[in-house]
Amino acid sequence: MARLSWLRLPVLALATLSLTLVSALPLSFENTAIVRTVDLGGSLVYVTTTYAVRALDDGAKQYVVSLGEKEAQSVSWFEAKVKGQSEPLGVTTGLLDPHDGTYSYTIDLSNPVSVNNTFNLVVETIHTHTTYPWPEKVGQEKEQALKYEGDLLVLSPYKTATQRIKVRAPEPRIISYTTPEGLDTFTTDNIATKMGGTITYGPFYNIPPSASAAFIEQHQKHIVVHYFYGVPVVEITSLKRSAEISHWGANLNIQNDVALHNAGPALKGHFARITHQSQTYYNRLPPHVIPALTLHLPPGIHSAYYYDLNGNVSTSRLRVAPSVPKASESKKYSTLELRPRYPLMGGWNYSFTFGWDSPLADSAGYDASTGLYIVGFPIQTVIPGAVVNEVEVKMILPEGATDVDVYPPFAPITQQRSTHITYLDSIGRPAVTLTFENLTDMHNGLIYVTYKVPLSAHLQKPKVVSIAFVALFLVAFLARRVDLSLSK
Numbered sequence: 040m041a042r043l044s045w046l047r048l049p050v051l052a053l054a055t056l057s058l059t060l061v062s063a064l065p066l067s068f069e070n071t072a073i074v075r076t077v078d079l080g081g082s083l084v085y086v087t088t089t090y091a092v093r094a095l096d097d098g099a100k101q102y103v104v105s106l107g108e109k110e111a112q113s114v115s116w117f118e119a120k121v122k123g124q125s126e127p128l129g130v131t132t133g134l135l136d137p138h139d140g141t142y143s144y145t146i147d148l149s150n151p152v153s154v155n156n157t158f159n160l161v162v163e164t165i166h167t168h169t170t171y172p173w174p175e176k177v178g179q180e181k182e183q184a185l186k187y188e189g190d191l192l193v194l195s196p197y198k199t200a201t202q203r204i205k206v207r208a209p210e211p212r213i214i215s216y217t218t219p220e221g222l223d224t225f226t227t228d229n230i231a232t233k234m235g236g237t238i239t240y241g242p243f244y245n246i247p248p249s250a251s252a253a254f255i256e257q258h259q260k261h262i263v264v265h266y267f268y269g270v271p272v273v274e275i276t277s278l279k280r281s282a283e284i285s286h287w288g289a290n291l292n293i294q295n296d297v298a299l300h301n302a303g304p305a306l307k308g309h310f311a312r313i314t315h316q317s318q319t320y321y322n323r324l325p326p327h328v329i330p331a332l333t334l335h336l337p338p339g340i341h342s343a344y345y346y347d348l349n350g351n352v353s354t355s356r357l358r359v360a361p362s363v364p365k366a367s368e369s370k371k372y373s374t375l376e377l378r379p380r381y382p383l384m385g386g387w388n389y390s391f392t393f394g395w396d397s398p399l400a401d402s403a404g405y406d407a408s409t410g411l412y413i414v415g416f417p418i419q420t421v422i423p424g425a426v427v428n429e430v431e432v433k434m435i436l437p438e439g440a441t442d443v444d445v446y447p448p449f450a451p452i453t454q455q456r457s458t459h460i461t462y463l464d465s466i467g468r469p470a471v472t473l474t475f476e477n478l479t480d481m482h483n484g485l486i487y488v489t490y491k492v493p494l495s496a497h498l499q500k501p502k503v504v505s506i507a508f509v510a511l512f513l514v515a516f517l518a519r520r521v522d523l524s525l526s527k
Contacts, residue, residue, distance in 0.1 A: 040116070042278045047084060048510050050075070053353075058372075059346050066095065066196070066197060066198075066248070067094060067096040067099035067101075067472060068092050068093065068094055068095060068099065068102060068197050069092070069093050069095060069197050069198045069199070069200070070090055070092055070093075070195055070197050070198065070199040070200065070202075071089065071091045071092070071093050071157065071200050071201070072089075072090075072091040072199075072200060072201045072202070072203075073088065073089070073090055073091070073193050073195070073199055073201070073202040073203070073207070074088070074089045074201070074203050074204075075087070075088040075089075075193050075202075075205070075206070076088075076202045076205045076207065077187075077189070077205065077206045077207065078207050078209075079170070079185075079187050079192065079206065079207065079208050079209060079264065079266060079268075080170070080209065080268075080373045081170065081185065081268055081271070081272035081273070081302070081303075081424055082167060082168075082170070082268060082272055082273060082424060082425055082426040083115075083165055083166070083167060083301060083424060083425075083426055083479055083480075084165070084166040084169050084170065084187065084189075085163070085164075085165055085166075085497050086163070086164045086165075086166060086396060087161065087162070087163050088104075088161075088162045088163075088164075088193060088518075089122070089159055089160070089161050089162075089442070090159065090160040090161075090162070091157065091159050092104075092158055092159070092160055092197075093155065093157045093159060094152040094153060094154055094156050094157070094207075095154065096154060097153055097154040098151040098152075098153070099148075099151065099152050100147065100148050100151045100152075101145050101146065101147055101148065101373065102145075102148060102160060103143050103144070103145055103196050103197075103250075103392075104119070104143070104144040104146060104148070104162055104195070105140050105141045105142065105195055105249075105250035106141065106144070106194065107140070107141060107142075107190050107194055107255065107259070108140045108141065108142065109225065110166070110189065110190055111141075111142035111191070113165065113166040113167055113168060113169050113366070114164050114166055115165050115167045115477040115478070115479050115482075116163070116164060116165035116425070116479055116481045116482070117130060117132060117144060117162070117163075117196060118130075118162070118163045118164075119144075119146045119161070119162045119163075120157055120159060120160075120161050120163075121149065121159065121160060121161070122158070122159035122160070122161050123159075123387070124149070124443070126149070127148055128146050128148065128149060129146070129147040130145070130146055130147075131144065131147075132144055132145055132162070136250075137254045138252065139250060139251045139255075140252055140255065140274075141194060141251075141255075141326055142252045143196075145251070145376040146160070147387050152446040165479050165481060166189075167426045167477050167479065168426070169187060169188060169189060170185045170186065170187045170188075170272075171185065171186055172184070172185055172186075172272070172302070172304035172305075172327075172385065173185065173186040173265060173304075173305055174304060175304055175305060176305045176306070176307040176385075177304045177305075177306075177307055177327065177365075177385070178306075178307050178308060178525065179307075179308070179310065179311055179314050179315070179325070179384070180318075180325060181305050181307075182267055182325065182326065182366070183267070183268050183269070183272075183304055183325065183326045183385070184214060184265060184266065184267050184304075185265075185266060185268045185272070186263055186264070186265050186266075186407045187206070187263065187266070188261065188262070188263050189202060189261075189262060190259055190260070190261060190262070190522075191219055191240060191259065191260040191261070191262050192243070192246070192249065192258065192259055192260065193205075193249075194250045194254075194255070194259075194416040195211070195248065195249055195250060196248050196249075196251045197248060198244065198246070198247055198248055199245075199246040200244065201241075201242050201243065201251070202225075202241055202242065202243045202244075202246055203239065203240070203241040203242045203243070204239070204240040204241055205237055205238070205239050205240075206237070206238045206240070206264055207236055207237045207238075207260075207361040208236040208237075208264070208266040208267075209236070209266075209268060209269070209270075210236055210266075210267060210269060211235040211236035212236070212266065212267040213214065213233065213236060213238065213265070213266045213267075214265040214266060214267065215260070215263075215264075215265045216229075216231065216233065216238050216263070216264045217260075217261070217262040217263045217264070218230055218231045219231075219240075219260035219261075219262065221258075221260070222243065222258070222260065223256070223372050225243035225244055225245065225246055225258075226241060226242065226243050226244060228241075228242065236266075238264065240262070261428075261430050267461075268326065269326045270326055270424065271301060271303060271326060271327065271328065271383075272301065272302040272303040272327075273299065273300075273301070273302070273329065273422055273424060273425040273478055274299070274301075274302040274425060274426055274428065275297060275298065275299055275300070275332070275422065275425055275426065275427040275428065276298045276299070276300050276388075276428050276429065277296075277297075277298040277428065277429050277485045278294075278295060278296070278297055278298075278419060278429070278430045278431070278432070279295070279296040279430075279431045279433070280293065280294070280295050280418075280419065280430070280432045280433070281293070281294050281432075281433045281435060282416050282432070282435065282486075282508070283435040284414055284434075284435065284436055284437055285397065285399070285437065285458050286399070286437045286492065287494055288399075289398060289399045289400065290396050290397070290399055291398075291399050291401075291402050291403070291416065292394065292395075292396050293394055293395055293397070293416065294392065294393075295392065295393055295394060295420060296390075296392050296396035297390065297391055297392070297393070298388065298390045299388065299389045299390070299391070300387075301327070301328075301329050301383045301384065301385050301386060301387050301388075302385075302413060303326070303327035303386070303526040304327055304383035304385045304386070305385050305386030306384040306385055306387070310384060313500065313502075314326075315382055324382075327385040328382050328383065328384055328385075329379075329382065329383035330378065330382050331376060331377060331379070332376070332377045332378075332379075332422065333374065333375070333376050333377075334374070334375045334376075334377065334393070334420050334422070335372040335373070335374060335420070335421065336372060336373040336374070336395060336420065337372065337373065337375055337397060337401070337402075337416075337417070338359070338360035338362055338363050338371045338373055338401075339361060339362030339363070339373075339375050339397055339398060339401050340359060340361070340395040340396065340397045341359070341396055341397070342395060342396040343357050343375060343393070343394070344392075344393065344394055344395070345375070345377055345391065345392070345393040346391065346392055346393075347380065347389070347390060347391040347392070348378070348390060349380065352377070352378075352379070352380060352391070354378040355374065355375065355376060355377045355378065356366050356374075356375070356376040356514055357374070357375050358373060358374045358375075359373045359473070360372055360373045360400050362398060363401070369399070375392075375393070376519060377393070379391070396473075399414075402414055402415055402416055403487075405421055405490040408416065410491050411442070411489045411490065412433060412489065412490055412491070412492065413487060413488075413489050414487070414488050414489075415485040415486065415487045415488075416484060416485060416486060417428075417483065417484075417485060418432060418448060418475075418478075418482065418483070418484060418485070418486050419432075419478060419482065419483070421480045421483050422480075423480050424480065425479075425480070426477060426478070426479055427478040427479075428475075428476065428477065429474070429475075429476060430474065430475040430476070430478055431473070432472070432473045432474075432475070432486060433459075433470055433472045434470060434471045434472075434473075434488050435459045435468050435470045435474075435487070436468055436469045436470065436471075436488070436490050437468060437490075437492050438466065438467065438468045439466070439493065440468070440469050440490040440491065440492050441490065441491050441492075441493065442489070442490060442491045443456075443469055443471060443488065443489070443490045444475065444488070444489045444490070445471050445486065445487070445488050446486070446487040446488070446489075447480065447484075447486050448482070448484025448485060448486065449475075449484070451473040451474055451475055452474045452475060452476055453472075453473070453474045454471065454472070454473050454474075455471070455472045456469065456470070456471055456472075457469075457470050457472065458470065468492075469490075471488065473486070496497075
């Protein structure tokens, strides 16, 4: 997996690196065919591009995938594999060519390719914020429709013999779609054909190297697809997760502060409670309403809680799966069903907090040879089909922990260290805060943190508790011997 990371590099150094890389790469390949499939959704759009590649040079080891500027900026997940292999290939992401306005992804092939040999490269990407509701406002009883906008042709620094693009809606109810003009140079057939919920553009033939500003300006086309969508469009504008590790309590506490947004069409007019109750009774809620959420939590949790700005919400149900060993491959999970205080109509927001405790032994291990504790926990609680715009993960370690290292499943935007002070702390607990952007349901890995806790740190809390009790008894002892009366 590769994350967009060019924003964290100096612009001048990045441009120099990009120009050096692109100029140094010979045109070692040609594309005999490119097939792109765009699976439309709500907050997320899944794109699979298959390149049938033939090597022109002997021993070529790097293949370059190019994306247009707007397309690359919407990419949240990028993964490349050779067809038939399960192991992802190494990717150097998001190198900008300032002259052509394209982003290059250099893919390291597992084995050098001999001249005239062929292979199929499969690139999977997830795009965020490429759809929007249209119309922007609908009545409480109306259906939900979205529009998708994107570029038509697949860019490549290599010559392409044939290319075909398929856009698939989740159901065969497409309202309208764009039929571009001015592509007669590359095709003699119909540019766009529709069958059910699939729109096929092409095939397009004999496309020259297209990762250039001249080709984009002259031949690249913009397409728009308007389609019905029967599932709520969920967007998490902000997620703040804290993980507090306690050795004395043998406990791992996870707390999540969530700001949720229904990104579907906004409600037109006023909300009618009677209409909503009637729709609920007949099980005919429109797709732009979020009545409840179902969350998958780790097994073996306890003391789960859920509250919003008004206090605890009791309309929830928790089904806990039993604990499993850390090395187990079990797919068991606990299920938490939450029903907010009010149905979330399109355009509405809802902020809430939920958390739980779990035995530390389910997530932690100890390496006696190095004295390191190792704790792993999920980076987020995934809501299928939702995009998380901003994520902040704070790891709070035991007081006195040293040699702290953090291993996230992918590169964070920022990483910051601080001191967290809570009750019965003397010097405070070390904390590490990571921030991420545009996470999807594919970003579901574990964050691992390693640290050491010396014996003196283990004894720090009993020392503080003892001092507190002694101080309390001294205050009581002195208070009984102080005479504050005015006269005897």
